[in-house]
Amino acid sequence: MSQSTTTPFRCWAEIDLAALERNLKSIRAALPEHIKYIAVVKAEAYGHGMQQTVARLMQANVDMFAVANVLEAAKIREIGTGWPIIVLGATLENEESYLFEYDLIPTISTIEEVERLNRKARSHEKPLKAHIKIDTGMGRLGIWHEYATELFDAFHKATFLTLGGVYTHFASASRDPEFTRRQRQLFTETIAKVDWLETEKLLIHADNSAGISTFAPDSVYNAVRIGLLQFGIAPYPLSILGEVDTTPIFEFKSRVGIVKQLPAGATISYGRSRTLQRDSRVAIVCAGYGDGVPLKLSDRGDVLISGERCPILGQVTMDQTIVDVTDIEGVVKSGDQVTLIGPQGEGGIRLQEFSEWAETIPWEILCSVTKRVPRIYRTAIITG
Structure with a gap:
């Protein structure tokens, strides 16, 4: 079971060890x-x-x-x-x-x-x-x-x-x-x-x-x-072995710090890297490049809040990232969970997709999530 609903952390990674064991068994079977x-x-x-x-x-x-x-x-x-x-x-x-x-x-x-x-x-x-x-x-x-x-x-x-x-x-x-x-x-x-x-x-x-x-x-x-x-990451076909059923074991998450209203024409982040074209509601996410959010994601890519995709606005900073929540139905508030990599609700952001936004490879993204990001382990015993 995920511990993300109770964790006090502002930014963390969840590692599913049971999925790791299932993946190993699936590869061995092939x-x-x-x-x-x-x-x-x-x-x-x-x-x-x-x-x-x-x-x-x-x-x-x-x-x-x-x-x-x-x-x-x-x-x-x-x-x-x-x-x-x-x-x-x-x-x-x-x-x-x-x-x-x-x-x-x-x-x-x-x-x-x-x-x-x-x-x-x-x-x-x-x-x-x-x-x-x-x-x-x-x-x-x-x-x-x-x-x-x-x-x-x-x-x-x-x-x-x-x-x-x-x-x-x-x-x-x-x-x-x-x-x-x-x-x-x-x-x-x-x-x-x-x-x-x-x-x-x-x-x-x-x-x-x-x-x-x-x-x-x-x-x-x-x-x-x-x-x-x-x-659980396979950014290539495994045709000779047939279908190898593996599941990503890594999820990268954060929380909303504050939500604020900004008018059309307001500038966003360092260097005034973005000017809003409409009145907007923005959420300040408690994760930045100091946690492993690549600078390349400045003004590109999405996060998930309430199961909906929210575009990143302006430059990613060391500790925070600004996202647009104007189009989300319902209330977004401080403390809400933000998913950078992994599933949320009916949606999901795959590591491969995240890597493409950052113009790099999955290996580097995984190794770049910094030491200040706690790893939380799901340790359910698997059977069979």
Whole structure:
């Protein structure tokens, strides 16, 4: 049950953990049974909150977690043990001890990393499991595919390193299927060149939330990395898997501060960014860019009040946003709930729509809702 009717907060986010678990089960059901589920929870679980999200994913029996760095991984270890954690970002030299303290799996992209981590593992007298990343067109981390054989050879000679997996990252899985097919081909061909690899003993993964739309069940891949989709956001078709029934778990809400009457000709917000063309009733919403309402929403986009869309007027400010409630039937008053993202009454504002108004992507919106916005968790236990 939503707690928004009783919360004292001026601006808050609601996270539906039961929906998160349902989403995970729906994604799993669409994949072959042998495929391992790697839950990507970097950046505070895409802004949803690391501790609560990870705890629910553990309860839902994910196979593995993936994070951006060792400090994020350490937070997971404080929540629970027993789940492998892969660090997707590069491990800096002063972070190496965390790999052993928290039993983490680093990503290796260079021969220098092989040599450095092998020395560290030898000094700890403890073998270190790692994944090799191959760059097939992303241009970020990973050894460029044409040079990958050299990295595999160096790894094979490292006496204190154990290979746990090999992966790549799709650069445009949601927009360019032809380029994605090319990346798949390069990845498969690169792995095939390494004659000592026992792929059946490794995690081979490439597919993120967008990538599973072209997932090949009979391929060498035996794991997927799921981030945005498990949170119910799928801004792309999932044709190969068929219908994957996921529900957005994130809602962004605020309240009306005051309601006031302004005459035609009155100017709105900083820089007199808007001049009213009619006598208007406006509501001052208790949320601004200091909470995560993008400045790009100045004079564009809507919020929901009483289930009706109300356009944003003028420039979004740090703590407040002005909206037009002239056309709403009934009384709008201080304390009324405002929905920026999510359902209200018969209407709703989707995260994708909100992102388009802001000229950005859902990932950034979720990560940009600031720390001063409390997260309220719905924790209903699901059955079935």
